[in-house]
Amino acid sequence: xxxxxxxxxxxMAGCEYCSRPFELMQRLSDPPLAAxxxxxxxxxxxxxxISIGYSKSGFDRRAREAGFTKLQRIGRGEYEKKY
Numbered sequence: 001x002x003x004x005x006x007x008x009x010x011x012m013a014g015c016e017y018c019s020r021p022f023e024l025m026q027r028l029s030d031p032p033l034a035a036x037x038x039x040x041x042x043x044x045x046x047x048x049x050i051s052i053g054y055s056k057s058g059f060d061r062r063a064r065e066a067g068f069t070k071l072q073r074i075g076r077g078e079y080e081k082k083y
Contacts, residue, residue: 001025005046006033015039021046 007021008014018036026033032045063070064083071079 001027004032005048006036006043007046008036009042009044012041014041014043018043 003023003025005021005023006018008018014036015038017038018041024033033043035041036043060070060083070082072082074080
C-alpha cells in the first residue's frame with residue numbers, strides 16, 4: 001500500500017498534527033483524505049518523491065550475471081577488477 005503525505009490546506013488553521021506534512025498509508029482505491037483525523041481541518045494530498053528500495057548485493061549479483069565488470073579504484077589511475 002502506498003504512503004501518502006497530507007497537510008492542512010493553504011490559508012487554513014490546523015492543529016499541531018496537520019500543520020506540518022503527515023503520512024497516511026492508504027489503498028490505491030481509497031479516496032483522498034478530506035479532513036485531518038485529529039481536528040477535522042481540511043487537508044490536501046501533497047505530491048512527494050517515490051521511494052524505491054534495492055539491495056546492493058542483489059544489484060551486484062544481477063550485473064555480474066549479465067556480464068558486466070565492476071572495477072574498484074585502489075590508487076591514482078589504478079583499478080582492481082572485482083568481477
